[in-house]
Amino acid sequence: MAFIRRVRTASGATGVQIAEYVRGRQRIVEHVGSARTEAELGVLLARARELLENPAQGVLELGVEPTPPVLGLVAPAGDPGLFDIPGTAAPAGRTGPARVVGTDSRVLFDALASVFTALGFDGLEDEVFRDLVIARVVEPTSLLDAGRVLRDLGQAPASYATMKRTLTRAAAGKYRDRVATGCFEHASTDGDVSLVLYDVTTLYFEAEKEDELRKVGYSKERRVDPQIVVGLLVDRGGFPLEIGCFEGNKAETATIIPIIKQFQARHGLADMVVVADAGMLSAGNLRELDEANLRFIVGSRMTKAPNDLASHFRWHGDAFTDGQLIDTITPRTGHKNENNPDLRAEPVWDPATHLGSWRAVWAYSRKRAVHDNKTLTAQENRAREVIEGQKAARAPRFVRTSGGARSLDEASIARARQLAGLKGYVTNIPANIMTAGEVIGSYHDLWHVEQSFRMSKTDLRARPMFHRTRDAIEAHLTIVFAALAVSRAVQNRTGLAVRNVIRQLRPLRSATITINGTTQTFAPDIGAEQRAILDAIRSPKLTH
Structure with a gap:
């Protein structure tokens, strides 16, 4: 039987x-x-x-x-x-x-919502804003298409009109200030805000005309589209702390001071180290940071190397050993040089003694020298081709024009070869507080802010091409700012790239079934690997 x-x-x-x-x-x-x-x-x-x-x-x-x-x-x-x-x-x-009436990825939504809450963003008490942030983390798209993403995550999306009103509310309600406060509190607890990293990027618009914000400015790709300049401040682990939006024609060097002062004023900070690349190096910026009692580490321009290393070149020639560090001084402006090349020993920077100089650290890398020389050879070959008429192009590096005739600037090539493999750093931190190696190590943390920018421009598609007014653009950047914080938190908790996390968790579909006139939702079968990711995301403490 x-x-x-x-x-x-x-x-x-x-x-x-x-x-x-x-x-x-x-x-x-x-x-x-x-x-x-x-x-x-x-x-x-x-x-x-x-x-x-x-x-x-x-x-x-x-x-x-x-x-x-x-x-x-x-x-x-x-x-x-x-x-x-x-x-x-x-x-x-x-x-x-029984019939399956729908499936969704509510498991993923709930996991991301738990991070949103853990960062303190739920204090905004705005579920539509939360949904837009999570939708951008999962699948960045236009505001009009955000409803589709949210439905796929098991949520009943607000109407398009309500979403637009949320952008207005985010600008008027100073959501960015409150998001920044949550980010700072998290970083203060789980990270390190004693050293902050700063960099800028540009976001382009497919618009024909400029306005007060979207303007044609400097472009590495030589584009002529209207753009905005975005400054991002992160902690040394890459977690976002502050974001700022500037006119597209604003110089990069003019953005760092407003962002730093805004960050200081918001959180009442007086002591921290600011790290930025050589693009932020200007005499005015460094003077303002120093006068604000802030310590800084910035990349130095190669044009300063011959003066900074004059003593080394006189006494040792252009010979360096792999990993060699030279701790010296560099003029604050080009008018005063306190480094005497007649003295064999490099001066030890003292803020009380060297009033016209900053501390400079130069490092030599054999690997960097190989790369630099390869690049210089390619540039020299290109210059020769342009001079000989084999290539029609604007005069590249190492091409000298005199009386309408072009010639190879061999002296410039020789100077560039002499400096191959060198990288300089400028700081106002004395050697007795931070060693040369620590200065370089702190600067190298800049890759974290570059990674955050790549995440915001690729994973989160920060480019606000669908917005036109300044308030809408600023609100969009606030959503991107919050989404970047959620994404970095997910990465820090799981040790995985956020795209990898989304790719593994989004296929976990809950099924809603109707049977005998009643609706029941069944959770998905979760494998061990996905369960470990979910447990890490939902952990009570963010690992930073």
């Missing part, structure tokens, strides 16, 4: 099988399925009973049909049936097959 039995599977689920005794041994007639929840178990047991009552019953859709009678479902003792509706009598028999 056939009977129903339950077995524990290797994955920890409960298997439902139909078996029979043959010559004193159990023989499996049919494996009905495996369940991970009481609801799934009830469906499978009811399915097994119907198969026993009618062995000829065919296999129906989804492996859960025919729909079991409501009264046949299993529930814990004392509890109502799974699909009982209070105050109504259960229908006799089936009312129709």
